[in-house]
Amino acid sequence: MTLQATKNHVVVVKIEGGIYYGVDYLVEEAIAEAERFDAPLVIVLDTPGGLLDVTEKIIKSIRTSNIPVIGYVYPVGASAWSAGTLILMATHIAAMSPGTLIGAAQPVIYDPTSGLYKPINESKIINPIVGIIAELAQDRGRNVTAAKKFVLENLYLDEDKALKYNVIEVVAKSIDDLLEKINRWEVRLDTGREYRLNTENAVVIEYNGSLRAHITRVISDPIVNSLLATIGILIVMFGILGGHYPAVPLGLGLVILSLLGSGFSANMISLLLILIGGIALGIELFTPGFGILGFTGITLIAISIALLPVLNPSSLISPSYQAMLFWIGISIGAGLGGFTGFVLYKVIAVRKKPPHIKGSLVGSLGKAVDDIESGKTGFILINGEYWRALALEDVKRGDKVVVVDKEGPIVKIRKAKEE
Template identity: 40%
Template sequence: MILNKGSPILPFFFLVLLLLIPSVASAEQTVLVLDISDSITPVADDLVIDALQLAEQNEYEALIITLNTPGGGVDETLKIIEAIDRSDIPVIGYVYPGGTKAWSAGTLILIGTDIAAMSPNTIIGSAQPVSVSPQGIEPIEDDKIVNALVALAKTKAKQHGRNETTAEKFITENLNLNDEEALEAGIIEYVASDIDDLLEQVNGQMIKGKVLNTKGAAIENYRPSLRLSFMDIISDPIISSLLIMLGIYGIVIGISNPGAGAEIFGIVAISLGLVGMGFDVNIAAIFLILLGVILFVLELQAPGFGIFGLAGLVCLIAGSIFLVPMDFPRWYSPADVQRSMIIAIVTPTIVMGILFVFVFYKVLEVRHKKPVIGEDPIGEMANAIEDIKAGEEGFVKYKGEYWKAKVEEEISDGDKVEITDVQGPLFTVKKIEEEGE
């Protein structure tokens, strides 16, 4: 078909072409989604930095960080916020899915993103720092600490045009807001039912000198490398603490039963636990755990009373409590979350400790128990396997087993003897006179 200038089809053709161009461009846009659905651990900042680099290299339209977290480390939180500021990629913080929360450190991260959004029925806040002590969990009232957090929250809120007063109340008053309250307070910009809804709402916004073209954009989920995935697992405070405790038990078992390979398992488990914690371990916890191991070894060398074993178990349990990274600023989460984490770590430690002590004493009981025979051997017959002089001890064979025996009169190798008495593992035997002798 030939089109000429007077043809009515030509304008129609160009109109269709113009309509198609925007949709094609929109379909080519992609956003990267990073899911933070647990605590902010020592590897969380690595995940965010890696996701930002990936988004920059592939020229993604934006990075969405979905938040469902009880909080986490302050250092990691600061590194995440700094990485977001340094990156040229627009970062959207999104508390998602519905019914979840972004408390404490999670709230600060949300305030530090370029665009802040929440899904329906979500909560942010509970950012008052707390500390763990033998007396319980108490709020931190040190002006130096509180003022530093308030300054950070207000600075990030001002940077992104959000309500500074509300940002301050998250810390000073432990304020909590749901999605509707946060939107009304001006601490977030959007409430979206899902990621597609969020992308449609933010479309056209100017962020970091770039107009977002996110309507109908493709969604790609961030997949960390194998190394980061593994680190993400072992950096969970519950996992890392239990790895250290299992490692301790492994070493104790290895000391009591050399050659079983338990020592190797113990060393590997402790190493992984330390790596997961970023080698940031409470010195008091290490001291108590080592003391517990020493007491178990002493019990192994001098069993019977159980004092060393019981004291060792108490030290291990106390050490596991101190292993929990609950002290601020190592951990920044609400008091209820910290209580739950302490219970989650200490409970299996107590159970494993009691089980370990039970098995430990059963092994020692068997090890030190006098040998017993299934039935009374008195009156039974055995065979001498060596010459034994009168009044001395030697060995006889009884039901396929070798037993130490004491004789009243001399016997020779091969003689048949009768068992007349049993004292623990020692038989008393006498020679059976054969007919005709």
């Protein structure tokens, strides 16, 4: 039995640039959005390729989808090289715009010594990729020989040759032209469902992706990823070696974020960021400083929330309950931010208390906090306040001292005479 879409909608999502971590989230979310409308999904491709494991996740999402997925290389001048070609081969309908190219799917590896990409020729890597693309072509009724040559010989085709050699099904000038040409086509999904397309005058819904997908994609870019890791490690090193410990959680957060580009789950990264952010907030609240830890903690927790998976309204969780959870999260974040801000306000108010005038300190008694040699400075405690002091004679830690003069923020001290 063939089922026709009851609602005249089409969801469109774009894959532009490299296929890195986060693109798999984008496609997964777009498929879920299309399934919510029981509408076909059009994946617009313009990519130089990307990571194989991400590509395999996207292929799996397409093959397990309950709606048709149409791959479309667009606009004029666009291409779907390498991983982009594999994704195109996985779609139920493959289409290209005039002036576009596909193919050149031989895997490569980055050589850090030369800064160049080198082709991989090992059979243990090549053969599985050939097997994947050949199976996709066979399942979709396309040219298996040409599909293999994309990997084995770096074959590339323009839209006319791709159509001629039965690699794609449609050449269309625009998305509207594509939807007009595939209207009423019958598609058999990998799930066994028969689906008749109803794309004439369809309402096009552009899906732009969640914050989670965008953040993961940006951070997974090799350049951004390397910068985050390098800056994070440097902050941790200088924080520890220089005694600037409040900066260490920030450095750790950047290093953990950079792990997104190494294939670590965004959920795991979120939990680690929440943990570090919570520790930073706790330290800031119980041992108030300059607010660096508080700001770092709130920032890391906010990023971790953004990396959490998007809840699908069509799942077991209702839209109203999802909205309630969202506002609860916002309220908790605002409460933490407000409380930290209040603590910082109190700390700043204390730091801005008017300093003692010179006359009020001269003659005051205090206790040495450090061993201070004559002519050098250290810290003393006067009435519960720490002061930097210049010793006019050797002073040992714990000795009672008396202030004899004051120059700017530094007091001059001698040992107090025993009574």
